[in-house]
Amino acid sequence: MKDPLAVRRRLEAVDYLADDGMAMAVFLALELGKPLLLEGEPGVGKTAAAKALARALDTTLIRLQCYEGLTPGEALYEWNYQRQLLAIRLAEARHASLTDADLFAVEFLQERPILRAVRHPGPVPPVLLIDEIDRADDEFEALLFEFLGESGITIPELGTFTATTPPVVVLTSNRSRDLHDALRRRCLYHWIEFPEPGRATEIVRRAVPGATERLIGTATAFVGDVRALGLDKAPGMAEAIDWVAALSVLGAADLAADDVVRTIGAIAKTPDDRAAVAAALAAHQERPA
Ligand SMILES: Nc1ncnc2c1ncn2[C@@H]1O[C@H](COP(=O)(O)OP(=O)(O)O)[C@@H](O)[C@H]1O
Numbered sequence: 001m002k003d004p005l006a007v008r009r010r011l012e013a014v015d016y017l018a019d020d021g022m023a024m025a026v027f028l029a030l031e032l033g034k035p036l037l038l039e040g041e042p043g044v045g046k047t048a049a050a051k052a053l054a055r056a057l058d059t060t061l062i063r064l065q066c067y068e069g070l071t072p073g074e075a076l077y078e079w080n081y082q083r084q085l086l087a088i089r090l091a092e093a094r095h096a097s098l099t100d101a102d103l104f105a106v107e108f109l110q111e112r113p114i115l116r117a118v119r120h121p122g123p124v125p126p127v128l129l130i131d132e133i134d135r136a137d138d139e140f141e142a143l144l145f146e147f148l149g150e151s152g153i154t155i156p157e158l159g160t161f162t163a164t165t166p167p168v169v170v171l172t173s174n175r176s177r178d179l180h181d182a183l184r185r186r187c188l189y190h191w192i193e194f195p196e197p198g199r200a201t202e203i204v205r206r207a208v209p210g211a212t213e214r215l216i217g218t219a220t221a222f223v224g225d226v227r228a229l230g231l232d233k234a235p236g237m238a239e240a241i242d243w244v245a246a247l248s249v250l251g252a253a254d255l256a257a258d259d260v261v262r263t264i265g266a267i268a269k270t271p272d273d274r275a276a277v278a279a280a281l282a283a284h285q286e287r288p289a
């Protein structure tokens, strides 16, 4: 992709609508071969961006979902103990013996997402999504430094594996905690804002093609307003899409009908939020159309 505009068009062709900042960030990440760290509130399209990028590049998406307690064995690689044991038994049966080098060989290595990305045969580099890195324990980040800086992994028993076709790496964070400076330094950075009304409407339109224009416009604008209420869980684009899909299934043409309030579980996810959104909806319904 020759410039940010080309990135934008290719993403749009797979139904991901990027703004200028996002298109530039992706362009530079591809051009410089650097990991891209995307931060933003839940539901602003961070995960979707990585998935769309894989589709736009017509390549494999390798995904590592982070969580508390994520171990190196789940993220990088693991030794396949069962196969090693089996090999030992077989050797014993043949009265042969195995050395450490026999047992800690590539054939006994179990690839996890990061090693899989490093060893990807190409020719097109895969997209590696390291999703919600802020959920992993902060020591986990340190494990990524070598990989992020050099597209390589050192396995003590085997040496260093360096990617022949370095993966396109996208990390995301919901900012539930701050990340190490050392991690940030190895990445390009982009903060994703909730899309402005025009783009939000277009995103919903593409996701719920059956909904009427009026429903899409009013519901998406309402979700935008609701985000300003300071809720516990501000609705993201996923919620806006779910809500419009729900209303559309129920045959609603806009937000005027009484029973619309029964669908707000799609955008309000706690009792307090539900009350706040119901009040906002009532006020909205009282406004002259
Ligand atoms: N710019 C965008 N273009 C297309 N769809 C989007 C965009 N932003 C968000 N979405 C939609 O919103 C949903 C939620 O986004 P997601 O990537 O899961 O958010 P995050 O990972 O930031 O929490 C996605 O499934 C996608 O359908």
Ligand SMILES: [Mg+2]
Residues within 6 Å of the ligand: 043, 046, 047, 048, 131, 172
């Ligand atoms: Mg996500």
